[in-house]
Amino acid sequence: MTTTMIEDVTINGDGSQNVFGNTVARDLILNQLTIVRGRPTMVLSEDEIVERVKVYIPASNHGRIVEILAADHVIALAGPQGAGVVTTAIAALRRLHPALRVRLFSTGEDDVEQAATATTPCGYLIRARDEEPPRLRSFLEAVRASGGFAVVVGTAAEQRHLTEFLTAITVEPPPAATVYRSHLARRGLFDSPWQGWSGATRLLRGASPGDAARLAKIVDEVSRRGGDEHEVERAYLGWAEELRKWFGSHPGLLDQTLMIAAATIAPADETQVYGAASSLARRLEITLAGGGLAWTPTTGLSELLDAERDEDQIVFRRYGYAESVLPHVFVEYPLARMELLSWLAQLPTDTVLALGNTLGHRLVRSFADLAAKYNKPEKITQMARTWGTGPAADLAYIALTQTCLDPLVGGRVRSKLYEWSRERQAPQSLKLTVAQVCEVLGQTHLSIAMTRLKHLATHGDEQVRREVLDVARSLADLDPMAVFSTALKWAASTAQGSGTDMVGRLDVAMRLLLDLLPAFGGTELRRVLETVDHLVTNGAPQLRTCLLDWTRELATGYPVHVLILALSLTRNTGVSATKQRTSFGTDLFLSLTVSLDFEEHASVLEMSGPVDPMSCTLAWRTAFAGVREFSHFGEALNVWLDTAAAREDLRPALVSALTTAARPSLAARQLLTDRVRAWAAGGRGRRTVKEEILTRVLLPEWHRWFLVAWVRLRTTVL
Numbered sequence: 011m012t013t014t015m016i017e018d019v020t021i022n023g024d025g026s027q028n029v030f031g032n033t034v035a036r037d038l039i040l041n042q043l044t045i046v047r048g049r050p051t052m053v054l055s056e057d058e059i060v061e062r063v064k065v066y067i068p069a070s071n072h073g074r075i076v077e078i079l080a081a082d083h084v085i086a087l088a089g090p091q092g093a094g095v096v097t098t099a100i101a102a103l104r105r106l107h108p109a110l111r112v113r114l115f116s117t118g119e120d121d122v123e124q125a126a127t128a129t130t131p132c133g134y135l136i137r138a139r140d141e142e143p144p145r146l147r148s149f150l151e152a153v154r155a156s157g158g159f160a161v162v163v164g165t166a167a168e169q170r171h172l173t174e175f176l177t178a179i180t181v182e183p184p185p186a187a188t189v190y191r192s193h194l195a196r197r198g199l200f201d202s203p204w205q206g207w208s209g210a211t212r213l214l215r216g217a218s219p220g221d222a223a224r225l226a227k228i229v230d231e232v233s234r235r236g237g238d239e240h241e242v243e244r245a246y247l248g249w250a251e252e253l254r255k256w257f258g259s260h261p262g263l264l265d266q267t268l269m270i271a272a273a274t275i276a277p278a279d280e281t282q283v284y285g286a287a288s289s290l291a292r293r294l295e296i297t298l299a300g301g302g303l304a305w306t307p308t309t310g311l312s313e314l315l316d317a318e319r320d321e322d323q324i325v326f327r328r329y330g331y332a333e334s335v336l337p338h339v340f341v342e343y344p345l346a347r348m349e350l351l352s353w354l355a356q357l358p359t360d361t362v363l364a365l366g367n368t369l370g371h372r373l374v375r376s377f378a379d380l381a382a383k384y385n386k387p388e389k390i391t392q393m394a395r396t397w398g399t400g401p402a403a404d405l406a407y408i409a410l411t412q413t414c415l416d417p418l419v420g421g422r423v424r425s426k427l428y429e430w431s432r433e434r435q436a437p438q439s440l441k442l443t444v445a446q447v448c449e450v451l452g453q454t455h456l457s458i459a460m461t462r463l464k465h466l467a468t469h470g471d472e473q474v475r476r477e478v479l480d481v482a483r484s485l486a487d488l489d490p491m492a493v494f495s496t497a498l499k500w501a502a503s504t505a506q507g508s509g510t511d512m513v514g515r516l517d518v519a520m521r522l523l524l525d526l527l528p529a530f531g532g533t534e535l536r537r538v539l540e541t542v543d544h545l546v547t548n549g550a551p552q553l554r555t556c557l558l559d560w561t562r563e564l565a566t567g568y569p570v571h572v573l574i575l576a577l578s579l580t581r582n583t584g585v586s587a588t589k590q591r592t593s594f595g596t597d598l599f600l601s602l603t604v605s606l607d608f609e610e611h612a613s614v615l616e617m618s619g620p621v622d623p624m625s626c627t628l629a630w631r632t633a634f635a636g637v638r639e640f641s642h643f644g645e646a647l648n649v650w651l652d653t654a655a656a657r658e659d660l661r662p663a664l665v666s667a668l669t670t671a672a673r674p675s676l677a678a679r680q681l682l683t684d685r686v687r688a689w690a691a692g693g694r695g696r697r698t699v700k701e702e703i704l705t706r707v708l709l710p711e712w713h714r715w716f717l718v719a720w721v722r723l724r725t726t727v728l
Contacts, residue, residue, distance in 0.1 A: 190226050231329060479518050573621055599633075631671040631678070
């Protein structure tokens with residue numbers, strides 16, 4: 011095992027390596043996937059769908075919604091944030107078809123053709139604010155034609171630009187208190203005192219189903235920690251009253267920066283709290299008269315902050331209190347938002363504070379959530395580029411995965427991912443990070459993720475292509491047929507691009523197809539072979555080596571099919587003859603011929619199936635004409651001759667194939683003669699095959715007739 015140091019990057023591995031850039035650890039990827047899957051607005055997994063249906067309390071007009079959707083296959087549902095519009099849509103779709111696949115969809119980014127080509131009905135959830143009327147109208151028509159279903163969701167204002175062809179139905183949500191009790195029961199609090207808690211009725215007066223679900227979650231968390239009703243109520247209200255009171259009674263900017271810093275990084279030791287507060291003060295251009303003596307002394311720090319001391323750390327015990335401080339400041343002090351975001355983004359890489367990876371990752375999540383909430387995608391992508399270019403790729407990964415599916419800023423983050431994936435000179439670590447982000451992006455928008463992976467495979471090096479392949483394999487677990495079909499499109503598209511650019515894309519596509527093909531039947535194998543044929547005919551010459559190597563590998567699992575393909579290329583049946591096709595088919599045929607069975611005979615000749623040795627005549631004719639072009643020629647010819655010597659049943663056809671191929675050309679006849687004589691001299695028992703061939707191709711002709719006479723005479727005498 012070697013360890014190589016390249017500036018600040020350590021690379022461990024066997025042998026020499028050519029790897030630059032930071033990569034994101036697999037445990038972080040799995041952790042972030044778990045976090046994102048836990049956000050219903052971002053990822054609509056099957057588990058999330060099932061959970062929503064189980065806890066769903068029907069809207070008052072649920073029956074009417076189902077009737078309209080069943081009749082028209084398309085419906086628009088409107089309602090304010092938290093009204094349960096998406097949950098109502100999912101429940102209606104599953105009411106029509108209990109096993110219906112439901113997915114979030116964007117006509118501006120996803121592959122709109124999939125609705126028209128879908129083999130089974132699918133339910134699509136479409137956010138109204140993301141859509142352009144003409145594009146959406148065409149997609150909805152395709153959904154109807156395919157037998158699928160589509161629900162356009164959003165607020166009444168977001169639906170307004172679609173009224174020309176869609177009339178939105180306003181969801182009439184159930185009482186929030188009923189939703190609250192349903193969520194409590196789902197969390198195992200069936201007969202707890204919280205079911206009849208009068209405070210819930212008061213808090214949820216005029217509230218939405220989303221508020222009710224949030225209150226049930228807080229009750230569950232606080233009750234597990236031994237908290238009381240007072241703590242639940244304050245946490246539900248975001249500690250707004252307490253925080254307004256604290257900031258009102260502590261108008262000093264230094265005290266306020268201490269509170270913001272401590273709540274942001276808690277639990278943390280006092281030195282880190284003061285360091286983070288000092289950093290924030292500088293960011294906000296707060297004058298520190300007296301330097302460090304201007305701050306509240308450590309003995310009074312916990313009292314100042316309404317916090318507790320746990321050994322040398324400052325901790326906030328009240329549920330959700332510390333997490334509410336920054337959101338409160340963002341609401342109350344809008345002019346400070348950008349500086350606060352910049353401060354948050356700087357903390358994880360502050361070498362003086364040295365906050366550690368766990369806290370650093372949490373801070374980036376807070377940064378990403380706040381930047382998304384306040385519609386600052388440029389700040390997100392700016393910091394992601396900075397982190398992804400340097401030694402902090404894990405921070406870039408968290409920021410991008412945390413926001414790429416966000417309902418507000420996700421589209422613009424995805425656009426930046428697309429831009430980076432196409433950037434030839436993008437830093438290596440950034441390319442790797444974008445590939446890894448696609449594993450999260452693909453949970454909801456599979457085709458969007460695959461498009462970015464395609465460009466990374468096109469413009470990336472071997473390390474990037476390996477990452478792309480790993481991510482694509484992971485996404486295939488979600489929808490193997492969609493990934494398989496996409497990989498076929500990748501491969502086919504290389505025929506239209508520059509050969510140099512397309513080699514990487516073709517390499518990844520073919521490796522992915524090899525992985526997925528065993529799960530499918532003959533129809534998909536035919537599609538693969540047709541794609542190979544298309545690339546042989548139309549692809550750039552630079553693709554040949556990659557395509558040939560891959561097709562040889564395909565032959566290990568499907569030898570007869572690949573041999574038939576090779577022979578069809580040499581025949582050019584149904585197409586205009588091209589040297590490119592015949593040359594490729596011949597090269598492939600020869601490489602298959604050198605593959606030996608356990609008796610060291612040509613395995614392609616031992617197969618059962620529709621392969622007649624005489625059908626290989628055209629391949630041999632091309633090989634004789636361009637022997638220097640084919641590296642496997644000599645070995646393949648010897649294997650063919652060895653098989654003819656060992657198999658009397660195949661010998662006539664094998665000899666006829668060779669001699670028929672060589673006879674039209676004097677040069678080919680001489681070449682075959684020389685090669686057969688050299689082969690025959692290398693072992694006993696080869697005389698018969700040699701004579702059967704030479705009696706047909708030997709030059710000059712009088713030598714051949716003399717040999718024919720001699721063989722007949724010898725045979726008669728014996």
